[in-house]
Amino acid sequence: MGVAGLGDCTGSAVGLATEANDMNGEMIDSDGIDRRGFLRCMSWAGTAVVWTVAAGVPRSGLIGSAQAATEGLRFAQISDSHIGFNKAANPDAVGTLQEAIKRIGAAQDRPAFMIHTGDVTHLSTAGQFDTAQKVISEAGLTTHFVPGEHDILEDDGKSYLNRYGKGTQGAGWYSFDQSGVHFVGLVNVVDLKGGGMGNLGHEQLEWLEKDLAGRSASTPIVVFAHIPLWVVYADWGWGTQDGAQALTYLKRFGSVTVLNGHIHQVMQKVEGHVAFHTALSTAFPQPAPGTAPSPGPKTVPPGELRSLLGTARVSLVRNDTPLAIVDRPLAG
Amino acid sequence: MTELLEPGVFARRTVLRLALPAAGGLLLAARATQAQAADDVKVTIDNFVFAPATITVPKGTTVTWVNRDDIPHLVVCPSVNVRSKVLDTDQSFAFRFDKPGRVNYFCGLHPHMTGVVVVTG
Ligand SMILES: [Cu+2]
Numbered sequence: 001m002g003v004a005g006l007g008d009c010t011g012s013a014v015g016l017a018t019e020a021n022d023m024n025g026e027m028i029d030s031d032g033i034d035r036r037g038f039l040r041c042m043s044w045a046g047t048a049v050v051w052t053v054a055a056g057v058p059r060s061g062l063i064g065s066a067q068a069a070t071e072g073l074r075f076a077q078i079s080d081s082h083i084g085f086n087k088a089a090n091p092d093a094v095g096t097l098q099e100a101i102k103r104i105g106a107a108q109d110r111p112a113f114m115i116h117t118g119d120v121t122h123l124s125t126a127g128q129f130d131t132a133q134k135v136i137s138e139a140g141l142t143t144h145f146v147p148g149e150h151d152i153l154e155d156d157g158k159s160y161l162n163r164y165g166k167g168t169q170g171a172g173w174y175s176f177d178q179s180g181v182h183f184v185g186l187v188n189v190v191d192l193k194g195g196g197m198g199n200l201g202h203e204q205l206e207w208l209e210k211d212l213a214g215r216s217a218s219t220p221i222v223v224f225a226h227i228p229l230w231v232v233y234a235d236w237g238w239g240t241q242d243g244a245q246a247l248t249y250l251k252r253f254g255s256v257t258v259l260n261g262h263i264h265q266v267m268q269k270v271e272g273h274v275a276f277h278t279a280l281s282t283a284f285p286q287p288a289p290g291t292a293p294s295p296g297p298k299t300v301p302p303g304e305l306r307s308l309l310g311t312a313r314v315s316l317v318r319n320d321t322p323l324a325i326v327d328r329p330l331a332g
Numbered sequence: 333m334t335e336l337l338e339p340g341v342f343a344r345r346t347v348l349r350l351a352l353p354a355a356g357g358l359l360l361a362a363r364a365t366q367a368q369a370a371d372d373v374k375v376t377i378d379n380f381v382f383a384p385a386t387i388t389v390p391k392g393t394t395v396t397w398v399n400r401d402d403i404p405h406l407v408v409c410p411s412v413n414v415r416s417k418v419l420d421t422d423q424s425f426a427f428r429f430d431k432p433g434r435v436n437y438f439c440g441l442h443p444h445m446t447g448v449v450v451v452t453g
Pocket residue numbers: 404405406439440441442443445
């Protein structure tokens with residue numbers, strides 16, 4: 001069984017030791033990073049892996065989809081559909097989104113709903129939003145969105161907010177509850193500063209603090225946003241500059257799962273009770289951090305593309321641990 | 333007073349003309365008679381990098397950014413209140429710098445991408 005790419009996991013918001021775990025469970029040192037504490041970073045691509053955390057120790061295992069099914073809440077994450085993208089890395093981003101939606105809709109362990117972690121479109125045009133909505137609705141599932149930077153290129157984000165902004169605050173952030181889990185959708189793609197990374201801003205952070213304030217620490221929390229809330233790779237802007245502030249409001253909760261997109265590859269990390277996960281794109285892969293001169297669409301042989309695109313399925317296992325996440329490539 | 337010469341995306345043909353000093357000079361003369369004699373300057377975007385990252389130009393110079401990546405970029409110069417339209421592959425944006433000073437700019441989509449235009453008097 002091959003691990004595609006991602007042998008290594010670079011950087012962290014707190015500068016702790018990072019380790020990459022290959023699929024045989026062997027720990028691989030990744031030197032050159034300060035080792036002041038406990039932090040693990042695992043990454044896989046190309047296969048379905050369930051991710052669970054017990055007592056702060058991350059565990060992974062290859063599983064079939066039947067085993068992954070649980071009695072509890074389960075939902076799907078789709079990300080970075082980039083409708084309108086048509087370059088060499090994937091001339092048919094509509095087609096691969098359709099494949100992903102079909103697989104979600106047809107799954108035996110059909111999810112209760114979907115979240116889309118942004119870059120629904122490539123250039124924010126009305127036509128691209130219309131196409132995306134048409135394809136996504138074919139799953140027949142309620143879908144909760146947060147915008148990516150590609151969704152707010154026109155009219156200060158109005159083309160996004162007119163479609164998905166109902167009942168949201170500010171640039172489109174909101175929260176909701178389902179099956180005892182509290183979901184928070186954040187926007188970290190607005191008001192970006194030169195030289196910086198993703199940005200939440202004071203108004204949203206204040207809102208988040210209030211939104212979480214009255215809740216019991218035993219409530220499982222799922223936070224989703226487009227750009228990773230943790231610093232995956234600062235050189236490429238893959239992180240959120242005030243993400244650490246948001247995390248301080250989340251620390252007291254026993255189960256926190258942070259779901260992001262933007263980097264078009266799977267990266268995972270656990271810090272205390274908080275599990276971080278980034279999803280595959282349905283449109284095109286991007287290089288692993290530092291393995292190319294820059295981020296951006298990565299062209300791979302056609303036979304490999306579908307092993308690098310896909311969705312994630314997320315399930316509540318127990319109320320006191322982060323949720324289990326299974327990455328589901330379109331193929332492989 | 334800084335003035336927006338072409339507040340949007342314009343055709344590649346125009347960009348190529350601007351890139352040629354002679355043709356660009358004629359075009360500028362026709363459009364902006366106040367412009368001082370200055371060669372136009374092009375900044376390319378390749379692999380998420382503005383190149384050259386720092387340019388020094390006399391005031392009145394029109395700077396044209398051309399995106400050669402297969403992902404869109406966007407030029408934001410906060411100090412002169414300029415924000416381009418989104419630039420998809422091979423699209424460009426031009427702005428004439430009339431006021432001396434140092435203008436830092438970045439990509440509105442990928443803010444880790446930064447550049448500087450130093451405008452001399
Ligand atoms: Cu950019």
